[in-house]
Amino acid sequence: MQLLLDNSWILLSGLRQTFQLAVVTLACVTVVSVLIGMLSVARYRWARIVAICYVEFFRDIPLLVNMLFVYFGAPLLGLPLSPYGAALISLTLWGGANGAEIVRGGINAVPRHQTVSAVALGLKPWEIFRYIVLPQALLPILPPFTGLFANLVQATTLASLVGVTEFFRIGGIIVERTTLQEGHSPAFLVYGFVLVVYFVICSLLTALSRRLERNLQRRGGRVAQVATPRESV
């Protein structure tokens, strides 16, 4: 316990790094998700094909492989990336693929007659999307998006493998240092603590997601439901 208290400052800085990475990623993921989600329901075939290829590709490769590929591949293209930059990009590519599916579900859940009656009123396609479809898609995608955020927080642990000193990596550093200095390994204690922290954060987010979902259900027919996809890291 003393060990954790002694290291509380760097543990906190690791936690901050984890959150910072997760939140910045979430912002980027939201943008990518909406763009790809829109492409996936676009009128043009080529747009839908691009979206499907993107989503399938990034959902079907392990996130870790994706991250290492970005980290070691970028310098070959003349773009050396910091560990943080590589983690941000690969997490965004992965989260965007999962988020796009959520957005697509949300858009598809808006009944077709909504679009038809907006068309009949003489509104333009972008106006229909902006004023009719998007606002109705937004509420039902909120719970699955909160769930996606929980998955992103978990996925940030992989960033430690390209050298981002986030919470999980800090735990590893403490274990190594203490083992060298004191000759015995506090791995169980430290990783146990790390586990509890991730568990608390993610279960809170999951609970929030459930709650949002229940609130939406209580609104009854007002909004459509979107199934929460289960992502695997």
Place this chain on the structure above:
Amino acid sequence: MSEAPVIRVRGLVKTFQGVRALDGVDFEVAHGEVVVVIGQSGSGKSTLIRCLNGLVEPDAGEVLVGGEAVDTHSQADWRRLRQRIGMVFQDYALFPHLTVTRNITLAPVRTGRATQAEAEELARQLLERVRLPEKAAAYPAELSGGQQQRVAIARALAMRPDAMLFDEPTSALDPETIQEVLDLMRELARDGMTMVIVSHEMGFAREVADRVVFIDRGRVVETGTPDAIFRNAREARTRDFLAKIL
């Protein structure tokens, strides 16, 4: 002086996956005329009325709005014309996330037909007219089916259309609320609105229609005054249909 028909179509053909929904339809509505379209389920009534404002793109045939030929494949062309043709659907399809007032003002404001203030004033007048002034700030879910349908009519009227299309506007309503919607449509007819109405309400059709059009298997079988159709139909198919539903 003969005025050009508000809407006129010639030789409309539409096939859905091998099903001939329209098989060479000629149809027109004169200014101020009320036309009621009747026919069996699947005979092509909805397809026809949707061709009149471009929601369905016909495979062949021409559409003229106010005497002007429409490029039926150009959505931009249609968008301009739709602002002159209001449409009311069976399932009312109000926008559930917007208040009644916003439902009515959205299109006039977005299409530049009115400023926000003008549109709101117009919405107030229209809600008065459809007898729902107290629902201005309500959401559609708080309204009964008949009330929602009346708001949908107000929403279409807010574009100040030259003609209104109704596709079975009372079919999804509870029997108690059907009358309030029919009453409103009667008033519109009396005020001289040009209307095309697909309806199964034969009593109503007989009363408001200037002309009744009977469609069967994608073709106009017979057209005439309500008396001519309901009492002395010439075609056996018309008489069979009427015998079944009256």
